[in-house]
Amino acid sequence: MNLDASPRRGSDFAELSRSVKQAGLLDRRIGFYVLCLVGAIAALGATITAMVLVGDSWWQLGLAAVLAVVFTQIAFLGHDAGHRQMFATNKVNGAIGLLLGNLVVGVGFGWWMGKHNRHHANPNHEDEDPDVDIAVLAFSAEQAQRKQGFFRFVVKHQAWLFFPLLLLEGFSLHVISAAAAVRREVRGWQLELVLMAVHVIGYLGLVFTVMSPLKAVVFIAVHQGLFGVYMGCAFAPNHKGMPVLTAGHQLDFLRKQVLTSRNVTGGWFTDFLLGGLNYQIEHHLFPNMPRPHLRRAQSMVRDFCRERSISYAECGLFTSYGYVLKFLHEAGAELRDTGKLARSAST
Template sequence: MKLKEKCGVNGSLVGRGQTHLGEEHQALGKAVASAGAEVSGKQEANGKQEVPRKSLNMYTWQEIQRHNQQADQWLVINRKVYDVTGWADRHPGGRRVLTHYAGEDATDVFRAVHPQLDVVQLYLKPLLIGELAPGEPSQERHKNSQLVKDFQELRKTVEAMNMFDANLGFFFLHLAQILILEVLAWLTLYQFGSSWHVTIFIAFLLTISQAQSGFLQHDAGHLSIFKKSKWNHLLHKFLMCHLKGVSGTWWNYGHFRHHVKPNIYPKDPDSKLDPYFLVGDLQPVKYGKKKIKYINYEKQHLYFCMGMLPFSIPTYINLKSFRMMYLRKDWVDIAWVSSFYIRHFVTFGPFYGIFGTLLLIHFVKFLESPWITCVTQMSHIPMKMSIEENRDWLSTQVLATCNVEQSFFNDWFTGHLNFQIEHHLFPTMPRHNYHKVAPLVRSLCAKHGLQYVNKPMLTAFGDIIRALKKSGALWKDAYYET
């Protein structure tokens, strides 16, 4: 039997701590872990700790870089070469996450997005086909090896500082805040009735609850709050599907593509806003020279304020979420999201009826939309947008992100996404530790001449509009150029 046939569905690039794993993949993880334990037990019984393996094939970077197509994908992790082609369709994070790094060194991104590596290493073994030849550098030749080495040393430093250990009390308090707001909204309705001013107050409470639920599910989707993956998985489903009414699988597939290649067009789904909006410097010029005009992009900053700010969550995100659940026949997410609507109908239906309850749900999403849109876009739209340049992990993240000044309010209002640089460099780090590692990251950026951008929050909000206006002007100049 060939290696890939033996591998079956036991090859994976996502570990036990990845909370967004589906039930199928959790079962696979347990099966592989059990198999590994069985093999270990047999080795001990035979008086051996390790089974000798055949010598691996040696590859050059020139050979590896040829395997960068969807139907032919190799990755390099810690100088080991893996063929992930057969596994890509079963990857819990989606095929495209792997495709984005095909033919490249994926050491830092692999380490960044997997909270725990014990089971992940078992998944990787069947995919191993060779290693870099002794004379080859550990990453592509055009990359700054000293910068890569310094970042990996920084990673080891923050690991030694226990910066990846989650404080359960911190997350429990945030969950308690959300549940208290939900209960308070329900009690207010039952105590004071459904007059319009009471309804506005209830919507205000629910808007805060929804926004904070979004920030907490973001944590649950990235890191291991609990030691057992099934509890992380259930927490993420509860927060994203039950409390917010949005598919957790949809979030997983899109959000991790954003993380591995932020602001890289078209690999980052958050930067692919065309034809509705053009961002960065390259995309507007391309549209302008081709005389493409779906809207008047010169005024896109105004359309952003009138359209995307209030409607991105109640329309765009909801439609994307429902579409994925329908096309994938994701019955688990459909059941969880259904519980969101059932809870609202049971709680608010006696006062507002079915239609009125639906209006309340979408009114809350309408209020939440500008909040979440500004927080998620303030650190990316104003930053460098580019096509694929295959940069090192540190440069990729720092050039595409910026921070917002720290304060108690800023931390709460943004769910600590004001530390976007640290979050992108260390996605599995609990957000309560971002401020502790920020000085170390700033120092490393200064050493290598990378600009570490930190700005006031209102300036960051304004920069979204200014960046869209600048892109619109670039489109106009190219469009009307004779």
């Protein structure tokens, strides 16, 4: 795939965008999102009620897994609100995002949206995409060589450690987003901190009230661990293993978004499981497109790309994880080879 090739026409995206707008695919689906919000809050309420009824029992660990799913589905809705997919005004979408992110899930909405918007602007760019700048992972041989100490060891074996590392992702999201608010790096940091504090007090109060200290600690570990795994497994297939851009690339907007993204094929269950992120190409081209329109947009975008000989990547969910692990394994190959040479020299 030649990432430096100049596009045939600079107006390709404008042409596609006109077709998408004429099809009504950027129109709001308020009813859909109201139903989703009501369903998510109902699921959260039912799970909390079940926790109170089950009481001090190890059966709570099953509810920890259920709560991890509920939290992730609510986080997906926060993602949609952040992209202004839900309602017509930024104010309403922002308020929904704050409530879902900071208050319900406990992850700072302002921090996450700042990072996520930078990712959308330059997906898979080694210098400008924050999702390609992760301390415990490397996405190129050059990144791997820059790692030191413990992180170097992790990157050397990152394909094997990738899924275990996701167990820490939920905790990481809480800590990093709270720290950004404490450092006043986000607008409205006072409100964000208050909402996160209410979340922490309510969450810990519930868990330690209905369970003994040991069960409560195990519940938190299982819940937050599975929440991190679910979130990581939803976002990882989208770009990992796709071309990594560097300074000087000459791709237009359409090609930059399409060539660095991967769709995950499947039916309605995949749509639900991944919160619409399985239509990653369409989402990156039209971030404010409501989730239920992404499936319809897919056929239009895929045909448009095929007509212009633009590579359009899509595969099944488990195949996508295979690509991710293969990519991570290859990125750390030089470190393993260096280690082998060092051991050979010492003998």
